[in-house]
Amino acid sequence: MPSSAPRTALSATLRSFRGLFLAVGAFSLAINLLMLTPAVYMLQIYDRVLASRNTTTLLMLTLIMVGLYALEAALEWVRSRALIRASAAMDLRVGPVVFDAAYERTLRGKSGSAQQALGDLTNIRQFVTGKGLFAFFDAPWTPIYLLVIFLLHPWLGWFATGAAVLLLLLAWVNEIATARALAGANREAQGATHYASTHLRNAEVIAAMGMLERLRTRWVQRQSRMLSLQSHASDRAAAVGAATKFVRVVCQSGVLGVGALLVIDGQLSPGGMIAASILLGRALAPVDQAMGSWRSLVQARGAYARLQELMTAHPPQGPRVALPRPTGLVMAEGLVVGPPGSRQPVVRGVSFGASPGMLVAVIGASASGKSSLARALVGVWSPMSGTVRLDGADVAQWDKAELGQWVGYLPQDVELFEGTVAENIARLGPLDSDQIVRAARRAGVHEMVLRLPQGYETPIGEGGAALSGGQRQRIGLARALYGDPALIVLDEPNANLDEAGDAALVAALRELQRAKCTVFVMTHRLNILSIVDAVLVMDNGKISAYGPRDAVLESLRAQPKGAGATGATGGAADQQAPPSLPDSAPSRPAPLTQQECTA
The missing domain is CATH 1.20.1270 (Substrate Binding Domain Of Dnak; Chain:A; Domain 2)
Structure with a gap:
């Protein structure tokens, strides 16, 4: 190393x-x-x-x-x-x-x-x-056997040394001949495996629309490239391996011939001749084994290099000072957010705030930046610039495990984990029955869970395959509400819900309001707007309006048809400062203005 x-x-x-x-x-x-x-x-x-x-x-x-x-x-x-x-x-x-x-x-x-x-x-x-590592531990002791062969007779020693050098030379040729092809084959194999594993997750879509043959063709193309490179490397390795075997058996027999000459000449005993043959076999065995294990050594070396790069790029975080439970004060300052690995921002320079206990609806057209904003609020996506602060502390400064217990998040695509319903609601942590049932009741899912074959102990299966989309979404909502979080972000929480599920969601949001929990709801459905405190309108990655519900909705109704958050790309979308809460709504928590956020 x-x-x-x-x-x-x-x-x-x-x-x-x-x-x-x-x-x-x-x-x-x-x-x-x-x-x-x-x-x-x-x-x-x-x-x-x-x-x-x-x-x-x-x-x-x-x-x-x-x-x-x-x-x-x-x-x-x-x-x-x-x-x-x-x-x-x-x-x-x-x-x-x-x-x-x-x-x-x-x-x-x-x-x-x-x-x-x-x-x-x-x-x-x-x-x-x-066995490969043992071969490399044994290889350094090959000189011991060569030394003993030299003690039997110098001619035998030089013959054995020449055989060992020749095998080492063949090992070097094998490395040069196969290294590049093996590295390429490994890359293609990883790509083919990743392609298959990611695309076969959508098995239902593939079956419904007859896409299997086309996907298989693409996979076979990747697999063929891998097999071509691997065959190329294997052909070369086989040629070198055959040459190695030839050299080994010739040397193994040749040492007997040299020994026989020495015995005839009276310079060596018959026992010395047989001993030299055995010792040469032992001297060449580690070299032979090392050549056989060379591929595993190359793979282990590559694995070590990749792990070193991975852990250097993402070192473990040291212990951080535990912050107290947040009250739910949220402030975004000059927030620019885009998908990981992309330089194209989706959310562009937004600033806003929400006081503790506020229920904020985030609305806007598709691709307006709602889901990206949701990911930034809970720390899933790191901002390109700007900050999201929870009770004054940058979300990035929080310890992830510490922050997680105070945050509830329901993504647009709900993924459940293999385990029981109770384990999923409890976020795979210790099972607190009271908290689990409380979260389920809050989400309006308790009665539904009781109707499952084993109630809260019902195995969900990988990805929640045993449940319908609506059931997964409601259990995901219960998971988001588990543990009395201070900040909850719900991304399209009613996308798969029926009328009963919608009613349960509205009831859950009302209870969260009473519990003084700060909630952001990204939604296309307007029925939730009847209970929210404020509305934040996203348009083309920017805030086109933000303020108390009635004021924002009135301003949207006053806009010409086709303008605003759902259609315009200019005008209101270019506004930078969201409106302040007017004095006529003192009973609702006040959304913080951009000026207050940046003050």
Whole structure:
């Protein structure tokens, strides 16, 4: 690992295992010394036992041989166990950090990163516990075998050294020949997998409109590019592998030929000839195994680099000062918001405020910026510029877990998690029955839940597949209301609701008003406007009107037909300062003006 590598949880964890890796290296040294046992045993059999015909010597040598083999097996077991424990400890330490970093990247619009990052961590763990790493631990001890072969005879030593160098050269050729193709194949494989996983989520749409063949054709094109690159790399690897096998068997047999010449010349005993063959096999085995594991090494190295980049880009947040429960005072100042990864803003320079307990309806045409504003208010999207403040603190300054307990959010596309209804309402936290039922009653979903097969214990299934769209939306609303949040943002909460669901939503909003909870409702339906305190009109990413309900609606009615928030792109849309609350409505919480926000 280069010293200039950024310090992350992964690199720090691997550094903390230095002592363990040194111990594994020491075990590898002992194991490789013990692997001399068959050569020494064979040498003693040929040169001592057969010459003396002494069965006692044979018995003693055999007992020693069995004992050394048993010790070698024990050391192998301890070495494997140590690396297995190390890989598990690494996963437990690094896994949560990788999960959080992958979540942050996914939040910024790169949906394939989470699956890739967790797969990379698994790749490294499997490499640490696999045979490939053992080969790299054993490879440095190849000189020991070569030294012993030199002690038998220099000719044999030089022959064995030449064989090892030739295999290393072939390993280098294999890396050069396959690296680029394998990297391209891995990229194409990830792209094909991501394409399939993202598009097959819409299986119902695919089935209804007969799109399967076209989607399959596109996937096959990606898969074909991957297979082409992989086949290209595999062809080269197979050629190098065949050459490697040829060199190995020739050298393995050739050392016997060289040894036979030395035996004929009287410079070596027959036992030394057999021992040299065994030792050469042991000397070349780690090199051969390392070549076989080269691909897994390359993959682990790539996984390590990607995880380093991910965790460097999204380092874990340190502890922050816990802020008190907010009252619900919301202020947006010069807010510019756009999708993650995009430079094109959707919300452009808006400023407004809402006092605690205010119920604000955000209306406007499609693509006017309502949903983008909703995401910015709860901190899902980071502003390009400007701030959103909750009780004076920038939403970005809040600890996410701390802020989450005071915020309720119902997105336009409601996603439920695998688990029970109760677990989803409780936000996958500890199950507080009173709070769960209270949130369900607030959302008007309690009776509906009781009618489910197992009530609150009904398994929802992945994505809430077992429920209708309206049921998912109402359970999502209960989840947003869980825990008495101070700020609630509802994006099209009645999009999938029937008349009963609409009535339950209105009742829930009235109760939130009484509880002094600040609520923003992004909506196309105007029936909610009868109970709101203020209306904020979005038009082309800007605020065209903001103020008390009656005043805003009156101004909208007074506009010429086709103008305003639902049709105009200029005029009112270019206004910067929303109107103040007039004195005629003292009973409603006052929306803060732009001047008050920026004061």
